[in-house]
């Protein structure tokens with residue numbers, strides 16, 4: 321709550337009041353508004369008429385509002401808010417803990433396991449979370465599960481049982497109990513109340529990913545297009561598409577902007593429901609959707625070199641990578657892009673040909689980025705003779721070795737090579 325934390329996302333009470341009354345989308349996800357008279361919490365952009373100031377409470381995260389006993393608003397859908405940038409600015413330990421929770425470590429592990437992985441005690445971890453996030457790790461994980469389930473109920477036709485599993489609930493009973501506790505409705509009742517049918521049906525799933533405007537989609541698309549991996553990625557006027565490893569198999573994902581909305585749409589085909597949350601998180605990171613353009617501008621507008629560029633391109637984002645291992649290899653290896661030349665003595669050694677026959681449904685991709693073990697075998701010059709790709713061999717082994725020691729995780733931060741997309 322703001323009185324205890326003094327300010328939220330760099331905003332004091334007066335600034336929060338101004339952001340609330342203006343319903344400015346640039347503040348969406350930077351804080352949440354709870355109303356004591358109704359017991360509901362909202363996004364700053366909620367279209368419902370604002371209550372009297374005396375009934376308003378501010379919270380830094382949805383989890384903090386939920387832990388204080390408030391229910392999510394069914395009108396503005398707090399689960400659909402852009403990622404909270406406040407989380408990115410907190411301590412390194414909290415940031416790492418949030419990333420691990422986002423990857424599902426509390427779905428089948430305990431807070432004790434989490435604090436052990438972080439190398440700190442449980443009480444210290446709880447203290448850090450209350451200070452920076454306003455909620456306990458358990459509350460953050462529970463809100464994450466509930467919010468993702470709510471999105472699946474609203475935006476897809478996935479059966480309730482599969483929704484529960486996809487959101488990380490171990491059983492349908494736990495799912496129903498948690499849902500009734502948070503929304504005072506059953507999942508079935510909530511699905512019946514949704515206002516519109518899903519954008520797609522059948523094998524494909526479409527999820528909406530909100531961002532804070534402005535977002536320079538054309539710049540992001542152009543950047544990815546100039547570096548698209550032949551056979552694995554495709555970038556055109558419709559958006560960005562690629563094949564991705566997914567469990568034992570793989571899936572096809574496509575990301576494109578929704579006209580007139582501060583939202584990108586993620587379409588997934590061929591993935592098990594249990595993989596959807598991870599794919600959604602990865603896409604959000606890759607397209608830098610948690611960035612806060614307002615704070616970026618206020619931090620850079622006084623720099624004599626950067627200020628003019630920030631004014632000219634206010635919605636620039638930093639493109640991420642789908643897979644840190646793939647990114648590490650690309651940073652050092654002569655992996656050609658769609659329009660580039662192939663490395664000598666090698667025929668697209670980084671991908672598996674005809675990985676999935678469904679791939680052709682999304683633009684004719686028939687390959688996927690190889691798993692580290694396969695790539696290493698392929699690069700072994702003893703197996704392939706002198707024609708093996710010498711330039712690819714070392715970086716592949718280096719990246720695979722780093723991944724084996726945990727320095728490069730399957731889903732994690734960008735590698736520290738500093739040459740990610742050169």
Ligand SMILES: [Zn+2]
Pocket residue numbers: 361362363366367368393394395396397
């Ligand atoms: Zn609302």
